[in-house]
Amino acid sequence: MRRFLSLTSRIVLLTFAASAAAQFGSPSPSSSPAPQAAARPTRPTPPTRDPHSPGFVAATELPDGTVPPANADGNFILGPTHPPAPQMSVHAGVPQGTVVQFIMNSASSTFYPGIARKPGTFGTPDPANPARLIVTTSHPAPYTRRVTVYVPQQYVPGTVAPFIVGADGPDSALFTALDNLIAERKVPIMIAISISNGGGDAQGSERGLEYDTMSGKYAEFVEQEVLPLVEAKAHVKLTKDPDSRATMGGSSGGSCALIMAWYHPELYHRVLTYSGTYINQQWPYNPQTPHGAWEFHEHLILNSPAKPLRIWMEVGDRDLFNPNAMRDNMHDWVVANENMASALAAKGYHYQFVFARNAGHVDHAVKLQTLPEALEYIWQGYPIGPHQEHPD
Secondary structure, eight states: OOOEEEEOOOOOOGGGGGGOOTTSSOOOSSSOOOOOOSSOOOOOOOOOOOTTSTTSOOOEEOOTTOOOOTTOOEEEEEOSOOOOOGGGSOOTTSOOOEEEEEEEEGGGOSSOOOEEEOTTOOOEEETTEEEEEEOOOEEEOOOEEEEEEEEOTTOOTTSEEOEEEEESSOOHHHHHHHHHHHHTTSSOSOEEEEEOOOSOOSTTSHHHHHHHOOSSHHHHHIIIIIHHHHHHHHTOEEOOOGGGEEEEEETHHHHHHHHHHHHOTTTOOEEEEESOOOSSOOSSOOTTSTTGGGHIIIIIHHHSOOOSOEEEEEEETTOOBOTTHHHHSOOBHHHHHHHHHHHHHHTTOEEEEEEESSOOTTOHHHHHHHHHHHHHHHTTTSOOSSOOBOOO
C-alpha cells in the first residue's frame, strides 16, 4: 500500500437549438455587460457520433477490447467494450511508489492570486459576436490547491529523474499504471506530479483561467512555483531536459497539457490528453487567439513550423457537444479532436489519436483500458530502465 505523507463536421444537430446553453466561449472587451443567467440550463445528452462520418479522419478499426500498438502513429477506433489493462491493478511483488502531498495557497502565488465566478451565474453571448461570452461576476477569491507527487520505489535519491505533470490531481490510476509499467521496463523510472486546479470551471473561474488560457503562463507557474516545492518536499531532483518531461490531462486539463508544451517546447515534448477541450472556451478574450483552443486546429498547428512534440489523444463517441455549437460551430469536443488529428497529420507530427466507441467525456473505463498504452506511446524512443542523470 502506498504511503501518504501529508505535508498540510462539424456535426451540428438542429435538435439542440432550443436548449442553447451560453456556458462556453470568450468575453468581449468592448460590449456592454449582459445579464447573467440565474441557473445553468440542463445540457442535453450528447449524440453518439460515428467515427466514419464525412470530414472525420480515416482511422483503423480495432478488434473490440483491444488498444493500438504502442509504437504506431495515426488514428484508431476502439470497440464498445473497455476492459481494464492489467497494469491498472495492483499486483503482488511489484514495487510500489511513495506518494507525497502538500498544499499550495493562493496568497503565495504571483501567477494566480485567485478568482471565482459568483455561484449560480454564467456568461451570456455577446450579441455582436456569438463566438464571445460576456462574464461579469468573476471576482478575486483565495484558494488552496493540493499537489500530489508519486515517487517510484526504483528512484535513486540524488539522481535527476524524468517526470510527468498531470492536471486535476491526484491521479491514483496514473500512479498504479506507473508502478507496473516501470517494473515491466515499458516506461522510464519517472516522477509523477498531479496538480489540483484552483477551483471552479470554465470562463470566470480559476480552473478556466489556468487551463483554457492560450499562453505559456500555466507552464511558467508550474516551472517557477510548483516544481521547486516538489523537489523540496518530495526529496527528488527533476530534469530540465524537455524530452524527459511530459504533460497530461483530461477535458480542459487536456488542452492545458498541450498548451504547456506548445508555448514552452523548451520545457515539454510529450503530451497525453483525454477528451481535450480544443474548443472556444478561453477567457478573458484574447484577439491573438480569438477562438481559444479551437485555434490549435484552425490556425496554429497548420500555420506554424512543426514543434518537437509527441502527442496521444482520445475522444469518446458521446463526448461533449454544447448547444453553443449552434451559434459558432466551436463547441463540439468530437469535431475538435477530429480536427486536431487532421491538423497534426498534415504537419507530420508523431501522434496517436484514439476514437472510443461507447464512451463519454473523459470516460473512466476508456482511461483504465488505454492509459498504459498511451504512456508507452508518449515515452516511445526514451531510454528505459535505470537511466537517470546524475547532478553536476
